[in-house]
Amino acid sequence: SDELTQPPSVSVSPGQTARLTCSGDPLPKHYAYWYQQKPGQAPVLVIYKDSERPPGIPERFSGSSSGTTVTLTISGVQAEDEADYYCQSADPSGTSWMFGGGTQLTVL
């Protein structure tokens, strides 16, 4: 299957660590990417190639990979991190891409 599975929601208190998971068969064969999307806005890439952070993304965002599961970790969560987070991957040739269903992160 080329599907990516994410938990629909995660809740954390400010200052705590949020761990968002994404699992699926494509993940060992191709990198994972993570996007943050706030209401009414376009997605923003926060992690690429499993664990790389684009310029301008805070250091509290990190990514890791293990087999068919990848994890986005947000350390010291802030209120501004409340958003939907989507994982993404592709087939090995990059000709077919897929997104997970998204996780809504709530900061209590």
Next chain:
Amino acid sequence: QVQLVESGGGVVQPGRSLRLSCAASRFTFSRYMMHWVRQAPGKGLEWVAVISYDGLNKYNADSVEGRFTISRDNSKNTLYLQMSSLRPDDTAVYFCARGGEYNTPDGFHVWGQGTEVTVSS
């Protein structure tokens, strides 16, 4: 700064066609794969199509195969999505996004603001 601006969205009847455009600026458009991604109201992101940097290779999601065609004009720094036989379930915000450089798959580092397509009679 690097920018993508979509246009062409609107309200269209089922079965009709529509062409979306995505104008790129402040980067070398001809070096990058380009993608279309859509998001139905209240739903998640769905990848739609990708085109290679030179326009020679194109791939679609199964949900739009045979109905949507991605293309590009590197002389105009513009990406297109020709949509035909539109259905109500094609209703979504359509985003263009910049992919990897040349033939290297990569995440979507740059996104447009989206253009809204509503398919309704």
